[in-house]
Amino acid sequence: MNIIEIENLSKTFSTFFGKKTVTALTNVSLSIEQGTIFGLLGQNGAGKTTLIKVLLGIVYPTSGSCKMFEEDFTNIHLKKRIGFLPENHKFPNYMTGKEVLTFFGKLSGLENLHLTKRIDEMLELVQMTKWSKSKIKTYSKGMMQRLGLAQAMLNNPDLLFLDEPTDGVDPIGRKEIRNVLLALKEEGKTIFLNSHLLSEVELITDRVAVLHKGKIIREGNVHELTDKKEEYKIVVDAELDFLLDAIIKEKYTLQKVSSSTYLIRVDENRTVNDFVDHLRNKGVSIKEMAQEKNSLEDVFISLVQAEEKNS
Amino acid sequence: MKNIWLMTFYTLRESISKKVFIAFSIFVLLMLVGVFFAASSNFGETLKQNPQDFHRMMIFFKMGAANFVLSFGFLLSIFACASFIPSLLEKGTIDLFLSKPISRAQLLFGKYLGGLLIFFIHIFVLICGIWLIAGLKFGDWDFSFLPLLLSSLFYFAILNAVLLLFGVLSKSSGTSMMFAYLLMFVSPLLANRQQFFFFLQGKETLKAIVDGIYYVLPKLHEIQNIPKMLALGEGKIELQILISSFLFLLVVIYSGFYLFEKEDY
Ligand SMILES: Nc1ncnc2c1ncn2[C@@H]1O[C@H](COP(=O)(O)OP(=O)(O)OP(=O)(O)O)[C@@H](O)[C@H]1O
Numbered sequence: 001m002n003i004i005e006i007e008n009l010s011k012t013f014s015t016f017f018g019k020k021t022v023t024a025l026t027n028v029s030l031s032i033e034q035g036t037i038f039g040l041l042g043q044n045g046a047g048k049t050t051l052i053k054v055l056l057g058i059v060y061p062t063s064g065s066c067k068m069f070e071e072d073f074t075n076i077h078l079k080k081r082i083g084f085l086p087e088n089h090k091f092p093n094y095m096t097g098k099e100v101l102t103f104f105g106k107l108s109g110l111e112n113l114h115l116t117k118r119i120d121e122m123l124e125l126v127q128m129t130k131w132s133k134s135k136i137k138t139y140s141k142g143m144m145q146r147l148g149l150a151q152a153m154l155n156n157p158d159l160l161f162l163d164e165p166t167d168g169v170d171p172i173g174r175k176e177i178r179n180v181l182l183a184l185k186e187e188g189k190t191i192f193l194n195s196h197l198l199s200e201v202e203l204i205t206d207r208v209a210v211l212h213k214g215k216i217i218r219e220g221n222v223h224e225l226t227d228k229k230e231e232y233k234i235v236v237d238a239e240l241d242f243l244l245d246a247i248i249k250e251k252y253t254l255q256k257v258s259s260s261t262y263l264i265r266v267d268e269n270r271t272v273n274d275f276v277d278h279l280r281n282k283g284v285s286i287k288e289m290a291q292e293k294n295s296l297e298d299v300f301i302s303l304v305q306a307e308e309k310n311s
Numbered sequence: 312m313k314n315i316w317l318m319t320f321y322t323l324r325e326s327i328s329k330k331v332f333i334a335f336s337i338f339v340l341l342m343l344v345g346v347f348f349a350a351s352s353n354f355g356e357t358l359k360q361n362p363q364d365f366h367r368m369m370i371f372f373k374m375g376a377a378n379f380v381l382s383f384g385f386l387l388s389i390f391a392c393a394s395f396i397p398s399l400l401e402k403g404t405i406d407l408f409l410s411k412p413i414s415r416a417q418l419l420f421g422k423y424l425g426g427l428l429i430f431f432i433h434i435f436v437l438i439c440g441i442w443l444i445a446g447l448k449f450g451d452w453d454f455s456f457l458p459l460l461l462s463s464l465f466y467f468a469i470l471n472a473v474l475l476l477f478g479v480l481s482k483s484s485g486t487s488m489m490f491a492y493l494l495m496f497v498s499p500l501l502a503n504r505q506q507f508f509f510f511l512q513g514k515e516t517l518k519a520i521v522d523g524i525y526y527v528l529p530k531l532h533e534i535q536n537i538p539k540m541l542a543l544g545e546g547k548i549e550l551q552i553l554i555s556s557f558l559f560l561l562v563v564i565y566s567g568f569y570l571f572e573k574e575d576y
């Protein structure tokens with residue numbers, strides 16, 4: 001089932017007198033399946049935040065339609081099933097962490113009895129129990145972010161929108177957050193993620209879309225996008241340059257990376273087996289060998305650069 | 312309904328944390344102490360010595376004291392409530408509120424009621440305090456003074472609506488305060504516009520414009536005088552005053568809601 005279905009969505013911001021306009025989204029169509037983690041990538045100002053805001057009714061679309069949970073997205077009751085962590089969110093700084101959660105929990109329609117228990121669970125989950133009785137104004141950036149996440153997950157939402165959730169969080173905290181998100185996915189929850197940390201997105205998302213100046217220029221499975229290259233990295237204990245026979249040198253392209261590390265490029269219809277056999281025959285010991293991959297970052301940068309060239 | 316009440320309570324909480332609530336309370340209490348001393352002075356004695364005029368004098372005493380405190384009270388409450396809407400509309404805050412299952416109208420209305428509630432709590436204490444002082448000191452338990460509570464609430468409801476509209480429009484508490492103050496100061500001038508028409512002799516269009524402005528704007532000055540007129544049984548209360556002011560209140564609130572509903576955040 002598709003939890004989110006967006007069709008030809010466009011958004012143009014105009015100033016009060018309509019003189020200056022900014023086109024933030026152009027004909028965006030997307031569908032997101034239940035139980036997946038979706039990543040939206042794009043440069044600053046690409047329109048990522050705007051897309052989330054449209055879905056949540058914070059910004060009105062200029063044209064197009066969206067459905068969430070197979071209902072029209074403007075239905076306010078859908079928000080009971082949704083969690084949101086805005087970018088640079090601000091909580092009332094005179095409240096304590098626990099008070100913030102209590103207030104927003106009630107606003108999400110949670111009942112008192114259930115709420116107290118849920119708050120303690122969430123505080124524990126983001127490891128903020130220790131700080132729950134301190135005022136927000138004393139929080140560090142990462143602590144704010146953790147509390148924001150707790151707030152977003154408080155109503156046990158089926159659909160979670162996270163706008164740069166790990167912004168300002170330390171490496172250990174980031175790993176913990178990734179694990180929390182993966183656990184939510186296991187429970188069948190759907191997560192919509194905006195992030196600039198592509199290495200992180202690569203680790204947890206199922207699908208990604210790249211937004212460029214308001215248009216989706218690529219969408220696909222992370223595995224499809226970061227497909228393996230026909231290239232292997234090999235670490236050996238010898239200099240290969242003079243050791244290899246001419247036949248092998250003809251079949252494979254060899255590139256020296258450092259004294260014992262080489263990159264071997266293989267034709268599409270050939271395996272690397274012959275090469276390995278040859279090395280073993282020559283008495284070379286192979287210390288390490290791995291197929292090279294395009295990282296999401298490589299893919300992203302080349303996509304954006306290609307798009308810039310075209311325009 | 313529950314959502315509106317939550318927002319009202321949150322607004323109350325906001326004003327307590329920002330210390331404006333406390334400052335307002337201290338002001339009211341100090342003023343009550345002042346009224347108490349005034350009632351204990353020689354002035355109180357003269358009051359007692361004129362039994363035939365007692366009722367009238369008591370009305371003047373209570374109305375005078377209350378209106379004196381209220382003139383500062385309105386200024387203070389504008390100051391106290393001006394930031395409620397702009398603080399809700401701050402980037403990073405409004406996103407959070409709008410992502411919850413609460414309508415925009417409920418959000419705004421809860422905040423509006425929060426302002427009214429803060430005002431009402433203090434004015435209630437002030438007016439009941441004065442009434443008690445008068446009762447205890449002079450044995451005057453006349454109820455005709457209490458409608459002042461209603462007229463003051465109506466007065467502030469109009470000012471708070473102006474704060475709401477300009478808060479939504481400008482997202483700045485400074486700007487909305489300026490407009491509320493402007494309305495307060497212009498009202499007595501317009502009420503007494505006949506006296507200024509002397510300077511406008513021969514300029515009939517200008518007079519008509521001033522007249523027009525008078526009828527469009529709320530009659531704050533007159534509203535505040537109604538309880539006194541009622542208590543003394545003097546003068547005729549024009550229904551036009553109440554109707555046009557109430558219309559103004561509705562139009563301003565509706566505009567605020569309408570603009571808030573349409574805006575991207
Ligand atoms: N309320 C608004 N009024 C006018 N223009 C806006 C508004 N919100 C966003 N924009 C414009 O829309 C475009 C997209 O902004 P958006 O915040 O969606 O980018 P983003 O992809 O989230 O960027 P970042 O990675 O920096 O968070 C930008 O050009 C921005 O200036």
Ligand SMILES: [Mg+2]
Pocket residue numbers: 048049050087163
């Ligand atoms: Mg953004």
